[in-house]
Amino acid sequence: MPDNNIEAYIEESREEVERLNSGVKDFAVFDFNHIPDKPLIREEVRKIIDVLVKYHQTGIPRHIVIGGPRGSGKTLTLKYLAKTFSRKLSLPFYAANCRVHNTSFKALAHMLKVRPRGYSYSELCCKFEEQIPGKAVIVLDEVDLLSEKDFRKDILYFLSRSVRRFNVVLLSNNPKFVNTLDESTRSSLQPDLLLFRNYSAHEVLEILRDRATAGLHSWDDALLAEIAALTAKNTNSDIRVAIKTLLYVMTHEANSVADCFERARHDIMGDMLQNLNDKALLVLRSAMDEPTGFVKQVYTRYCQLSRAMGEDPYSYYYFYSNLAFLQSVGLLLLVSAKVDRAYTNRIHPLVSKEQIDAVMTARFRIE
Ligand SMILES: Nc1ncnc2c1ncn2[C@@H]1O[C@H](COP(=O)(O)OP(=O)(O)O)[C@@H](O)[C@H]1O
Ligand SMILES: [Mg+2]
Known part of the structure; x- marks a missing residue:
């Protein structure tokens, strides 16, 4: 294409794109963050509404954990409820996504709209209790992605024990999330578990x-x-x-x-x-290399691969709970198989080797 024809080419290209896109009236509705005016309301949502209406009237919270696979409408439902409750009942919602704000400290700072630097964790907790006015619903989305370093999940303990009696709603792709909490947090939260099916x-x-x-x-x-x-x-x-x-x-x-x-x-x-942490990526990659797919064998490969990459491998327990997580986000399937009269799980990855290798190469700078 001669240089002087650039303008003509831009025009040509614009017309072509316009022609191809002519069926679409509004691209915004195809954005995953779009909140429809009237989303499809599943039966389970009534239960959430009932709990929050009661909280609004009595000030007595009942914490909820909502589990369900990716794309089952957990995030959208809570965003929609936040909008509707603040409009109809002036009940405010404060939300943090734990994928992005992945420690107790960062999640609190995000909800308070302050920079995390310059405060201690306990100062932040006090500030939170002082500054959030009246009753409030606190939503922690993708709560299972709080960092492993935050092993006591302090924010959950704090919110469930606070004299301010916030109503906590936790969203997780991993329905077994509650089992991973320590006993004291679990017993002070005592959440109702609600499952969003596919x-x-x-x-x-x-x-x-x-x-x-x-x-x-x-x-x-x-x-x-x-x-x-x-x-x-x-x-x-x-x-x-x-x-x-x-x-x-x-x-x-x-x-x-x-x-x-x-x-x-x-x-x-x-x-x-792209959004997986390094360890989960290594788990998935190891599953690809193991022809039998058996969980124990994959774990052995995973330990070898982790060491080769300079990563500390998960213990078998964490490795196993990571498999449940990878299944919940649709990256693998666990299928029960019988071997020598005993049952074991077999892993079926649902992504291609090429696709995962592309991410690994960028992440670990493999030549
Ligand atoms: N009930 C619904 N009505 C309309 N759109 C929905 C509904 N549930 C999910 N969606 C849309 O599907 C996508 C995924 O939903 P999302 O709430 O992010 O799922 P999850 O948080 O469970 O992974 C979003 O773009 C969302 O707008
Ligand atoms: Mg979500």
């Missing part, structure tokens, strides 16, 4: 229809049903894959719906891999 294909379809209505000029219902079916069958009903597939189909990212679906799933798995 959406059915029908619910995925409803959610897609809602996005299509808000974000597209026109669409074909059979297409939405096809995406919903693929998502329910192949991803544990991760709505994010469905929403991304719809966007890819509408913007002609690939030729067929099946190809768009594969691409969306690949992209979302890639994001998830």
Whole structure:
């Protein structure tokens, strides 16, 4: 392309992009942080509403842990409730995502909107009790990702013991999260456990229809049903894959719906891999190398690989709970298998070797 034709080329490119995107009315509804005006409300949400309404009236909290696989609407539900409760009942919500704010200290500082430097942990706790006015709901999203260094999970102990009687809501992809807490925290929290099951294909379809209505000029219902079916069958009903597939189909990212679906799933798995900590990444990588897939053998490989990478390996106990976490985010499957009359678990990774190696190479600077 001759240099002097750049302007013409920009114009040509702009027209092409406009043509490809012409089916989309509003890209914002395809953003994962988008909060729909009327999200699909699952039955379990009533229970959360009942608890919080009671808290608003009596000031007596009942803490809740919400578990459920990735893409089952935990984050969205709490964001939507936060908006609605503060509008209808002036009950404020304070939230921190523990993936980002991964220690008790950082999570408190984030909710107080102060920089973590310059305070001690106990000063921050006092400040929190002084500054948050009246009754308040405290939401810790992805609470299972609080750093292992924060092994006593002090923030949970503090919130559950505080004289201010906040109502705590914890969200976790790992439904067994509560079992990992120490006894004193667990007994002072005494949370009710609520499980968000996977959406059915029908619910995925409803959610897609809602996005299509808000974000597209026109669409074909059979297409939405096809995406919903693929998502329910192949991803544990991760709505994010469905929403991304719809966007890819509408913007002609690939030729067929099946190809768009594969691409969306690949992209979302890639994001998830990027977000894993080093240890979890090594666990997953070791599972790829072990032909039998048996948990014990994978653990041996994992210890070898960790040492080769200069990382301290997890104890077997933490290794095992990490497998449950990796399963909950859809990166592997644990399947029970019978060997010599005993049962053991076999690991099936759900990502490709190429994809994980790309992340490992960047992370560990392997040549
Ligand atoms: N009930 C729902 N109605 C509308 N959109 C939903 C619903 N549940 C999930 N979504 C959408 O699916 C995506 C994933 O939901 P999210 O709340 O992040 O799941 P989780 O926190 O359980 O991993 C988000 O883009 C969200 O807006
Ligand atoms: Mg979430």
